[in-house]
Amino acid sequence: MTPVLICCGAGGVGKTTSAAGLAIAQAQAGSRVVLLTIDPARRLADALGVRVGSEPCAVTLPAGLEAKGTLHALMLDPKETFDRVVGRWAPTPEARDRIYRNHVYQHVSANLAGAQEYMAMERLYELFRDGRWDCIVLDTPPTRHALDFLAAPDRMANLMDEGVMRWLVLPASRGGWRMIERGSEVLAGVLERMVGNSTIADIAEFFGAFQALWDGFRERSIEVSALLGAPSTRFYLVTTAAPAARAEARLFVEQLRSHQQPLAGFLVNRCLVPAGSPGAPEFAPRADLPEWDAAVGAVGQLYEQHLAKVALQEANIAELAAGTTAPVWRIPDLGEAVHDLDGITALSHYLRAAVA
Amino acid sequence: MPSPDRSIDRLLDRRIIVVTGKGGVGKTSVSLAIGALAASRGMNTLVCETNGADQICGSWGMHSGGYAITPLAPHLSTMSIRAETAIEEYLMRVLRFRKLYEMVFKNRVMGPFLDAVPGLHDLIQLGKVFDLERERSSVLSGRTRTWDLVVVDAPATGHGISMLTAPRGMMRLTRSGPFHDNARDVAGLIEDPARTAIVLVSLAEELPVFETVELYGRLGKFQEQVAAVVLNAVRTHGLPANYPDLRPELLARANPAGVEAIALADAALRRSAMQDRARQSLARLGAPVVDLPEIAGVELGPPAFDQLAAVLGQSP
Numbered sequence: 001m002t003p004v005l006i007c008c009g010a011g012g013v014g015k016t017t018s019a020a021g022l023a024i025a026q027a028q029a030g031s032r033v034v035l036l037t038i039d040p041a042r043r044l045a046d047a048l049g050v051r052v053g054s055e056p057c058a059v060t061l062p063a064g065l066e067a068k069g070t071l072h073a074l075m076l077d078p079k080e081t082f083d084r085v086v087g088r089w090a091p092t093p094e095a096r097d098r099i100y101r102n103h104v105y106q107h108v109s110a111n112l113a114g115a116q117e118y119m120a121m122e123r124l125y126e127l128f129r130d131g132r133w134d135c136i137v138l139d140t141p142p143t144r145h146a147l148d149f150l151a152a153p154d155r156m157a158n159l160m161d162e163g164v165m166r167w168l169v170l171p172a173s174r175g176g177w178r179m180i181e182r183g184s185e186v187l188a189g190v191l192e193r194m195v196g197n198s199t200i201a202d203i204a205e206f207f208g209a210f211q212a213l214w215d216g217f218r219e220r221s222i223e224v225s226a227l228l229g230a231p232s233t234r235f236y237l238v239t240t241a242a243p244a245a246r247a248e249a250r251l252f253v254e255q256l257r258s259h260q261q262p263l264a265g266f267l268v269n270r271c272l273v274p275a276g277s278p279g280a281p282e283f284a285p286r287a288d289l290p291e292w293d294a295a296v297g298a299v300g301q302l303y304e305q306h307l308a309k310v311a312l313q314e315a316n317i318a319e320l321a322a323g324t325t326a327p328v329w330r331i332p333d334l335g336e337a338v339h340d341l342d343g344i345t346a347l348s349h350y351l352r353a354a355v356a
Numbered sequence: 357m358p359s360p361d362r363s364i365d366r367l368l369d370r371r372i373i374v375v376t377g378k379g380g381v382g383k384t385s386v387s388l389a390i391g392a393l394a395a396s397r398g399m400n401t402l403v404c405e406t407n408g409a410d411q412i413c414g415s416w417g418m419h420s421g422g423y424a425i426t427p428l429a430p431h432l433s434t435m436s437i438r439a440e441t442a443i444e445e446y447l448m449r450v451l452r453f454r455k456l457y458e459m460v461f462k463n464r465v466m467g468p469f470l471d472a473v474p475g476l477h478d479l480i481q482l483g484k485v486f487d488l489e490r491e492r493s494s495v496l497s498g499r500t501r502t503w504d505l506v507v508v509d510a511p512a513t514g515h516g517i518s519m520l521t522a523p524r525g526m527m528r529l530t531r532s533g534p535f536h537d538n539a540r541d542v543a544g545l546i547e548d549p550a551r552t553a554i555v556l557v558s559l560a561e562e563l564p565v566f567e568t569v570e571l572y573g574r575l576g577k578f579q580e581q582v583a584a585v586v587l588n589a590v591r592t593h594g595l596p597a598n599y600p601d602l603r604p605e606l607l608a609r610a611n612p613a614g615v616e617a618i619a620l621a622d623a624a625l626r627r628s629a630m631q632d633r634a635r636q637s638l639a640r641l642g643a644p645v646v647d648l649p650e651i652a653g654v655e656l657g658p659p660a661f662d663q664l665a666a667v668l669g670q671s672p
């Protein structure tokens with residue numbers, strides 16, 4: 001099965017950059033790699049040469065890398081993916097257009113919380129079936145809980161549940177929001193009072209129009225679940241050494257465990273490099289120069305602060321990994337340079353061991 | 357003493373402050389700093405986390421009360437708003453009977469169905485904020501408002517915007533009915549510049565600044581409600597102005613640790629230049645830019661937030 005490397009993590013930890021670094025490390029080692037990014041910063045998208053809604057496009061890797069494989073990258077467009085999925089699986093052009101025109105569909109496909117997560121799964125499935133790739137690297141949507149997106153196929157499957165569908169769709173196919181059973185009438189009445197008549201009609205039409213697509217959605221969501229659970233799929237937690245990362249890491253490991261997946265490793269971004277020399281900084285005096293002592297004092301203080309930060313970082317990393325056997329890969333803070341292709345390539349050197 | 361020409365005082369005049377920004381920039385810390393400042397001025401302040409986020413109590417060294425209001429300090433409380441609980445609370449009020457609620461919304465049909473109603477989760481969380489703003493408690497003399505200020509620690513960037521626009525979205529979707537009317541009321545509060553302010557949080561680094569500028573662009577008509585941009589985790593280096601002149605001499609006279617320390621000092625200067633560029637870029641948005649210092653090498657806790665609040669209170 002095609003290996004899938006999945007980078008999870010909270011927003012702002014450098015997830016897209018790390019995913020790109022992993023992808024370059026894989027390409028360097030000789031794989032034909034495709035990188036699926038979700039909502040990357042525009043600078044980063046420019047660096048990789050991807051545009052919204054694009055098909056995978058080739059990334060020209062720095063010559064010095066002597067990459068034995070190739071890298072393609074693309075950027076998820078949830079709305080476009082949703083439209084394409086509907087276009088591809090709708091039984092007739094009329095059914096397709098009826099969905100495109102539906103009020104609720106337009107909202108759901110563009111705004112629904114979770115649509116992004118779900119469409120990432122649909123796009124992953126398309127890439128998986130494509131057959132052109134030796135390795136798929138997936139950057140996940142920024143969620144509070146790193147693994148929320150894993151539940152997307154299950155949530156969709158729940159929505160597709162036959163009982164739910166029958167309840168919602170049958171009345172619509174009879175031409176109105178009328179319930180078969182008396183209990184349902186009460187429910188429908190309450191609902192109508194809440195959101196108004198026209199919304200109910202829109203929602204019923206949405207579910208009605210989608211009826212022909214349900215089976216496909218359900219089948220794919222089962223296949224994606226299987227793919228996510230395969231031994232060839234590896235989950236990385238991208239994080240920083242900040243104290244807040246500890247609770248998140250614990251939650252992540254628990255969630256992975258409930259999906260019967262081991263953690264492939266922690267990618268700890270923006271690590272400070274410990275000072276390598278023993279003792280405190282010392283400078284032979286030059287008391288005749290103005291501000292000499294002030295400069296020595298300030299430099300010494302910056303050094304002390306650095307030591308304190310490194311100590312806190314190491315304590316946090318130790319706690320992060322406590323209770324797991326997953327390896328920790330430290331990625332040093334490369335500063336601003338990391339937002340162009342050369343910077344990401346530099347970062348990928350630290351990830352070679354992580355993909356080996 | 358509060359003065360009307362200081363942006364921080366004008367900010368605290370509002371009833372609601374929505375704090376948003378890119379992920380990882382410290383929205384929660386800034387929300388707490390604003391909350392601690394308001395509380396230090398005797399305002400009864402509630403800091404709300406959203407989307408079920410629940411970090412504040414932990415960073416205060418306390419056990420989380422979740423959706424229940426948890427007092428943190430005099431005049432300062434917190435709660436974690438969860439859409440699911442807020443929906444239940446709302447529907448219980450509308451439907452009145454728990455049995456009816458459970459029959460309608462706890463069954464496996466309605467659960468996924470509610471999830472599919474576009475923008476409902478965002479709207480209902482703002483609806484909770486709306487309720488908190490209106491909450492009155494009868495104290496001796498009569499009915500006084502429970503909260504002088506509600507600080508909303510909103511979701512990051514994209515989700516933050518969809519939360520602000522959720523009431524309008526729901527109004528378009530429903531066109532009539534109680535949901536429509538409630539959404540209209542919530543929109544009336546959230547879109548009122550006199551009562552609701554927006555605070556954007558950014559780090560002083562190139563990419564976060566870039567994204568903050570982008571976020572500002574996407575705020576549309578909410579732009580006029582941006583009352584401050586907080587530049588978070590600003591570092592100071594303490595180096596004298598003539599450090600670049602002294603550097604060659606320092607390097608020549610340094611022991612190995614000294615050489616490393618000079619490299620750190622150089623990095624600190626580069627960082628300082630980057631911070632200046634960040635401040636300039638953000639100032640162009642038109643809202644006042646407020647610096648908050650990095651609290652380095654210590655765990656966040658009440659003393660850290662009090663310190664941040666004090667800095668915030670001194671800002672122009």
